[in-house]
Amino acid sequence: MTRAARCALLLALAAPLAAAAAGCGDTLDARHRLEAASARHRVAFVPQPAPLAAGRHFSLDLVVCPQGDASLPLALRVDADMPAHRHGMNYRPTVRALGDGRYRVDGLLLHMPGRWRFVFDLSADGRLERLTREVDVE
């Protein structure tokens, strides 16, 4: 095998790996992108406005990426709570599907500084999954 052929083969092998390794929600602003993951799904999201701050309403631009043979969710519920304080938000966010695994979540407010946990409940392939991501806000 010539050197050129070896390079072509390596590139051909590397392409799917690179695609698989590509971050979920690459179109989101990388400076503020946060992620949550389970074995079957990854969720990438960016707050609007960013960065997150306590005491102001914000939205999330969110992307769900199925892993392996998983499907896109049929339903998505988003919430947030403070486990240490044992309370959630005072507002119920609304989730709007934009297609291709993209969502807009409106109406969130983290009303205290401290550690919050985003909770994403997905319904896909007949299963319910919960993905979480903790964040510290001031």
Next chain:
Amino acid sequence: MTGVSGNLRPLVRTLVPALVPARLPALLLALAMAVPACVAAGALTPTERARILAHGPWPPPPALDPGNALAGRGEAVALGQQLFFDPRLSPDARMACASCHLPALAFTDGRARAHGRVELQRNAPSLWNAVHARWWNWDGAADSLWSQAIGPLSDARELASRGSHLRALVGGDADLACRWRRVFGAPPPADDEAMRVATAKALAAFVGSLVSAPTPFDAYRDALARGDEAAMARYPDAARRGLQLFVGRGRCHLCHAGPGFSNGEFGDIGAGFFVRPGVVDSGRHGGIQALQASPFTLLSAHADAPGEAAVKTRHVYPQHRNFGEFKVPSLRNVAQTAPYLHDGRLASLADVVRHYSQLDLDRLHADGERILEPLGLSAGEQRDLLAFLDSLSDPGARQWRPPPPGPCQPAPDAVKPLTPRALAGPR
């Protein structure tokens, strides 16, 4: 470390005899001045510093009453001020907004529970900086200043004004009629509800202009932000210790957050919620239900282009834990607004500090929420916390008096109406 290292000994031998005799008093004085500043600066941890800085700067960027096209407009503020202090706003000319919101008492009335035509259930809150709130009333039943104003304006226990009375008042007073026409570009509307809404928006324009000035705390906070240790040293030590308690062990900053010292939300602090035997004030729980039943929210046709401000109204929902929660009040000017809590049950700030120090956890009913715990403050710590709370007062707030209104210049023939929705009546 002992003594002076070998390398420094020659220098010390040279300098000390030269400096000490002549400059010792000046050096000692400089040292004495520098030490308090160093102590003040050095006593803060990075976390404390960040938390203190989060309480400013003050004033924050101007806020406008949401859904109120009159907000921030000088002529509307002047009209609202005239109406606010005018007892003719009530049909029997006995009661004005200022009857329960006295400027000399930081726009409170000094009573435990407000007195309208009868004793009401709750304490009259201060109106200073009200425009910076997210919700209004102790239960947050109003999502704007103007919708809040409709309550006492219309309530039979308070001003009890109907639209017809308001229309007659404005129409029958040359100065008010002139100001009304300048603001709205039209005479008072014939529709009763539209008249009440328009009057409430003018009142809210005035109330929204009441933003208090910076306080001794703000001077300290700003000095900390710019690293001005000399200015920081002017803040009383007791107040600084109280501030450290506030953002530290006390965790008061969790709810009394930000430049306004309120997170704009609601909490159960074990204050009790019986109005009288057998009668309960459900607080935020009832407030959300009242909000959702109100025809005057930011989601209603009465709101002037509320935009993003309506997000809160669209997404708030009642939860079981809201029962017995009341609004987290701003602490700005708090030393001037006794008595305290939603029903004025605590006479002094010292009582409030003692309440948190000796908190009875059995009286909390917030579904196992774990934020509050008895602070067990010593007498000295309680004094420090009070010194800090005292430093949150604008020294000029109590001296505020309504500026005399200038003469009203009749409106030109063609004035573009400012609040077409307010004058259009219900749709």
